[in-house]
């Protein structure tokens with residue numbers, strides 16, 4: 001199980017491979033995930049944004065969880081399962097199920113679309129946390145349409161059972177406001193801000209780009225924790241063009257296309273309404289591979 005102490009380092013949010021008919025492709029999943037496991041990452045996230053959670057059925061998440069555990073055996077790498085929806089009761093049901101499967105924590109996104117009050121949002125997290133499986137709160141206003149204040153996020157982090165935050169707020173203000181007094185880990189969820197957030201005291205990152213150049217992302221984390229700032233800046237500067245490319249069109253389309261071109265996925269297919277990257281982007285990603 002993850003907790004406030006061991007939620008640190010590099011967590012890689014996995015993509016969900018589909019075949020050209022948009023069906024789950026477990027063969028590609030095994031190949032791609034096994035290749036990622038050559039790196040000493042601290043954990044993975046299933047059914048995050050990168051895993052296309054809006055179009056993956058909950059039963060399929062269960063199938064992916066089993067497939068991931070089977071690939072991992074006998075290693076016991078922490079698995080965080082994306083269980084957050086904009087329905088509190090459904091998020092609670094999913095968290096209960098993930099707890100039964102043996103997940104190490106759940107990722108619960110700020111409830112989107114219905115624009116609840118801040119009190120309603122806190123109650124949402126309180127009910128998920130009361131399930132008893134550790135909760136990582138996930139703040140991503142560019143996707144949810146709700147930006148939480150430092151004070152509200154602090155109240156969410158104060159809840160028993162909430163072990164930390166994945167901060168994809170799009171800037172440094174939330175992390176800077178929370179970190180001086182926050183006893184719980186904050187992980188960067190905004191790939192281009194990894195280095196800045198680590199310097200502010202973030203405990204690590206949950207980064208889609210770390211599916212590629214995983215070793216370099218691990219190196220940045222290690223260099224910052226060793227106080228080796230100039231080398232961390234150099235390593236991160238080399239990663240920035242890739243990060244910018246992967247987010248120029250909606251994540252995870254560029255990432256899936258790249259993983260397919262690397263031969264790790266049979267197809268870079270996304271489920272509708274997400275679709276393939278533009279041909280211009282394909283050419284740029286190709287250039288990255290050469």
Ligand SMILES: O=C(O)C1=N[C@H](C(=O)O)C[C@H](O)C1
Nearest residue numbers: 013048049050189207208251
């Ligand atoms: O998989 C996730 O969850 C992530 N979400 C962010 C996003 O796409 O908004 C980016 C982050 O790298 C991983």
